[in-house]
Amino acid sequence: xxxxxxxxxxxxxxxxxxxxxxxxxxxxxxxxxxxxxxxxxxxxxxxxxxxxxxxxxxxxxxxxxxxxxxxxxxxxxxxxxxxxxxxxxxxxxxxxxxxxxxxxxxxxxxxxxxxxxxxxxxxxxxxxxxxxxxxxxxxxxxxxxxxxxxxxxxxxxxxxxxxxxxxxxxxxxxxxxxxxxxxxxxxxxxxxxxxxxxxxxxxxxxxxxxxxxxxxxxxxxxxxxxxxxxxxxxxxxxxxxxxxxxxxxxxx
Amino acid sequence: xxxxxxxxxxxxxxxxxxxxxxxxxxxxxxxxxxxxxxxxxxxxxxxxxxxxxxxxxxxxxxxxxxxxxxxxxxxxxxxxxxxxxxxxxxxxxxxxxxxxxxxxxxxxxxxxxxxxxxxxxxxxxxxxxxxxxxxxxxxxxxxxxxxxxxxxxxxxxxxxxxxxxxxxxxxxxxxxxxxxxxxxxxxxxxxxxxxxxxxxxxxxxxxxxxxxxxxxxxxxxxxxxxxxxxxxxxxxxxxxxxxxxxxxxxxx
Numbered sequence: 001x002x003x004x005x006x007x008x009x010x011x012x013x014x015x016x017x018x019x020x021x022x023x024x025x026x027x028x029x030x031x032x033x034x035x036x037x038x039x040x041x042x043x044x045x046x047x048x049x050x051x052x053x054x055x056x057x058x059x060x061x062x063x064x065x066x067x068x069x070x071x072x073x074x075x076x077x078x079x080x081x082x083x084x085x086x087x088x089x090x091x092x093x094x095x096x097x098x099x100x101x102x103x104x105x106x107x108x109x110x111x112x113x114x115x116x117x118x119x120x121x122x123x124x125x126x127x128x129x130x131x132x133x134x135x136x137x138x139x140x141x142x143x144x145x146x147x148x149x150x151x152x153x154x155x156x157x158x159x160x161x162x163x164x165x166x167x168x169x170x171x172x173x174x175x176x177x178x179x180x181x182x183x184x185x186x187x188x189x190x191x192x193x194x195x196x197x198x199x200x201x202x203x204x205x206x207x208x209x210x211x212x213x214x215x216x217x218x219x220x221x222x223x224x225x226x227x228x229x230x231x232x233x234x235x236x237x238x239x240x241x242x243x244x245x246x247x248x249x250x251x252x
Numbered sequence: 253x254x255x256x257x258x259x260x261x262x263x264x265x266x267x268x269x270x271x272x273x274x275x276x277x278x279x280x281x282x283x284x285x286x287x288x289x290x291x292x293x294x295x296x297x298x299x300x301x302x303x304x305x306x307x308x309x310x311x312x313x314x315x316x317x318x319x320x321x322x323x324x325x326x327x328x329x330x331x332x333x334x335x336x337x338x339x340x341x342x343x344x345x346x347x348x349x350x351x352x353x354x355x356x357x358x359x360x361x362x363x364x365x366x367x368x369x370x371x372x373x374x375x376x377x378x379x380x381x382x383x384x385x386x387x388x389x390x391x392x393x394x395x396x397x398x399x400x401x402x403x404x405x406x407x408x409x410x411x412x413x414x415x416x417x418x419x420x421x422x423x424x425x426x427x428x429x430x431x432x433x434x435x436x437x438x439x440x441x442x443x444x445x446x447x448x449x450x451x452x453x454x455x456x457x458x459x460x461x462x463x464x465x466x467x468x469x470x471x472x473x474x475x476x477x478x479x480x481x482x483x484x485x486x487x488x489x490x491x492x493x494x495x496x497x498x499x500x501x502x503x504x
Contacts, residue, residue: 005287005315005316006291009295009384010297011297011387012295012296012297012384012389013269013270013271013389014269014270014271014296014298015269015270015380015382015389015391016267016268016270016377016379016380017267017379017393017395018265018266018376019265019266019375019378020265020266035257039258040266042260043260043261043262043263043264044262044266045264060257064257069260088376111362113365120271123271124270125268125269125270125271126268126269127268127269128269132261135263135396135397136392136393136394137264137265137267137392137393137395138390138391138392138393139267139269139390139393140388140389140390141269141388141389142387142389142421142424142425143269144387144425145387145421145422145424145425146421146424146425146428148448148453149421149424152457153388157390160409160412161409165405168401169394169397172397172398172401173394173397173398196398200400200401201404205405205408
């Protein structure tokens, strides 16, 4: 009985993709570490408030402030900074560990998830090394064993991915939306999902990368009979004269 | 000025490695989706409470309950389930969207991060497709564009990784701990970090995978002069008779 279920392998992190679009995140500190964190936050469309005396600002953070990419408060942290009920997360990157601990304690009283940089026991979450290609995000964590290795693994992964995988995923997203227009019924949900899965399984990543708008239109013609042609067959259909059949067209 | 700083590419998620070891997470629902979530939670050493009437339990969830891998409450969700102040996260996977929305609202009042399965606007975070190899975790997210593609990309990444990369990372973790014993001074922190980075950059992933305990001991001998020998040089040292020098031993 047991062997049919996944074995539990403890010791990992719970890796989650947080949706912070238009949500307020407080960044205490404005140095080099803060600069890196802010990029992560802005890439996820968060509204960022930076609290740090101006003299402690790293040039990149100063640049983000100057160009209104973040809201700025020019002073040290004050407990009242946490009063804003719209704050969903707090990050600190300050040189003063006592101040960091104090902020963490206040966050825990208010149940605000927090990350005190360089103090693992005062981190509800860690950052990792993230590769980004359009809608695709790949995060590598070594669970603190080797942050540098995480970067190396991330770069190796990125080098091995098809160069336009991000575009391919965007196109699959477009195909999904088109499919929902072709077959909008709620009761068709499972069929839509199964068909999308079959397309993604039958086509190579390279095929999906190469798929263009007119390929999609032709491909969607195979949804009703619930079959998935090969990429070549979809392309061949372009020139009716050389249209051929193969085993995958069992419904024909 | 601008071009020296990373460009902001909005539209992503904030991917974070949550540290939920020994923290309480409430799972409302006990079906197939819940079964998958529970594996994620237990792999991160969370304490999981499942609330679901027994008749709705999927066999895997029933198995986890039977083997005391989770705490179980045999009934539907009640608002008082959220009163436990130790709860850091709430997940629901129930067929009743009204019940899900109600739970999400209660969580937001209490500032508890929550994920209502299949209702994106009521998710503070999404799950992704995670590859795990010991301390290494790689999470693939398509930001909702193609969950199936995320699985395909994850499998492709896993197939391309050195087969014992997890072990290599564990060993780098061991090397780090040994280094801290060899050179424990707080003031040596930056030198330790730089040297570890140099080792990880100079050695291939394959070298790190192959590194054994005695290689580590010899490698640590190069920390004081702050150099990094090649893997071959460390191995050659094993037999003093064939010990050779090359350019990388500039300090000698």
